[in-house]
Amino acid sequence: MTQEAHEHPPYFLICGALAVLTIIEVYLPGLVEMWELSYFVNFWGLTFLAVVKATLVALFFMHLWFEKIRLKLFIMTPVVGTLLLLLALLVDALGITPF
Amino acid sequence: MSQTTTAKAGSSQDFGANRNKLGMWFFLCADAMMFAGLFGGYFMVRLANGEAWPIAQHYLNIPLTAVFTFDLIISSVTMVKAYESADTPDGEPIGVLPGLTVSNAPWVLRTFLGLTVLFGAAFIGFQYYEWSHFINYGLLPWDFHYEELTHIYHGLELGTLSGAQKAAFPLFFGCFYALTGFHGFHVTCGVIYNSVILINDCRGKYESDDEAAESIETAGLYWHFVDLVWILLFTFIYLV
Numbered sequence: 657m658t659q660e661a662h663e664h665p666p667y668f669l670i671c672g673a674l675a676v677l678t679i680i681e682v683y684l685p686g687l688v689e690m691w692e693l694s695y696f697v698n699f700w701g702l703t704f705l706a707v708v709k710a711t712l713v714a715l716f717f718m719h720l721w722f723e724k725i726r727l728k729l730f731i732m733t734p735v736v737g738t739l740l741l742l743l744a745l746l747v748d749a750l751g752i753t754p755f
Numbered sequence: 756m757s758q759t760t761t762a763k764a765g766s767s768q769d770f771g772a773n774r775n776k777l778g779m780w781f782f783l784c785a786d787a788m789m790f791a792g793l794f795g796g797y798f799m800v801r802l803a804n805g806e807a808w809p810i811a812q813h814y815l816n817i818p819l820t821a822v823f824t825f826d827l828i829i830s831s832v833t834m835v836k837a838y839e840s841a842d843t844p845d846g847e848p849i850g851v852l853p854g855l856t857v858s859n860a861p862w863v864l865r866t867f868l869g870l871t872v873l874f875g876a877a878f879i880g881f882q883y884y885e886w887s888h889f890i891n892y893g894l895l896p897w898d899f900h901y902e903e904l905t906h907i908y909h910g911l912e913l914g915t916l917s918g919a920q921k922a923a924f925p926l927f928f929g930c931f932y933a934l935t936g937f938h939g940f941h942v943t944c945g946v947i948y949n950s951v952i953l954i955n956d957c958r959g960k961y962e963s964d965d966e967a968a969e970s971i972e973t974a975g976l977y978w979h980f981v982d983l984v985w986i987l988l989f990t991f992i993y994l995v
Binding site for chain 1: 769770771772777780783784785787788791792794795798799802803812817818821824825828829831832834835836839842850852853972975976979980982983986987989990991994995
């Protein structure tokens with residue numbers, strides 16, 4: 657047993673959830689087109705599904721759920737950094753001049 | 756596998772993680788920012804081209820990619836089960852399939868680790884097939900053969916393409932090669948990394964259960980990160 661022993665969550669159940677979410681992701685663009693929904697429904701729906709899947713992998717496969725809060729906060733650094741980078745690029749791409 | 760455990764010196768208590776694990780997390784945070792830069796560049800190029808951007812579903816094989824996305828997810832499961840096996844004393848029950856439990860033994864860990872390597876290698880094979888498919892048709896950003904696009908998407912009428920749309924195709928494939936290539940390089944390194952761990956375990960190089968579990972946990976973090984990046988890549992390149 658390791659010094660920082662983890663509980664082991666139900667990995668097969670999480671795998672099943674990831675499989676179902678992947679299937680929904682694959683069919684969502686087709687459904688959006690069929691029901692003539694807005695492109696933004698497609699974009700935000702797929703983004704939401706991707707974020708949920710990534711969170712499941714990070715929390716349970718990478719065992720972040722069981723880690724100390726300090727490590728969790730440390731790992732949030734690239735997440736915040738990525739969002740700031742994308743926000744800065746988006747402002748540039750859309751030609752928004754806040755100042 | 757040896758039943759004895761030894762105390763590990765130098766564990767960092769501040770983050771509740773040993774040095775190897777913390778070092779891997781440092782690396783993954785830096786790697787995540789590299790991917791963030793690539794994704795940011797992709798979003799910029801895509802936004803700049805607006806409606807002229809090609810519809811990915813017309814040119815990329817979504818069903819096949821979905822199958823290999825699932826392949827990578829399964830490889831993450833086998834990797835984490837390998838860690839669970841290393842973390843469980845020999846003789847204790849461990850689930851190997853839904854509803855199937857066996858007594859933990861060295862073969863369980865090696866089987867799961869071997870499957871992880873196999874699934875990873877299969878993904879590399881898929882990536883090779885996808886790239887060679889496009890390269891054989893001359894769909895390279897610096898030498899783009901537009902007439903070959905009709906072989907991939909039969910509904911395309913080349914004569915109706917605007918100048919902006921023609922300009923967007925090399926950019927689309929350039930982004931595709933950059934992102935999937937960088938990710939594929941990570942997968943290749945991960946397959947080699949996991950293979951080395953498997954070989955070390957088969958040779959009995961790990962002196963204790965702790966040492967084996969620590970190595971597999973650290974390698975597992977890298978492998979799950981690769982899977983996580985692919986989840987985002989599949990969504991934003993192939994589906995959106």
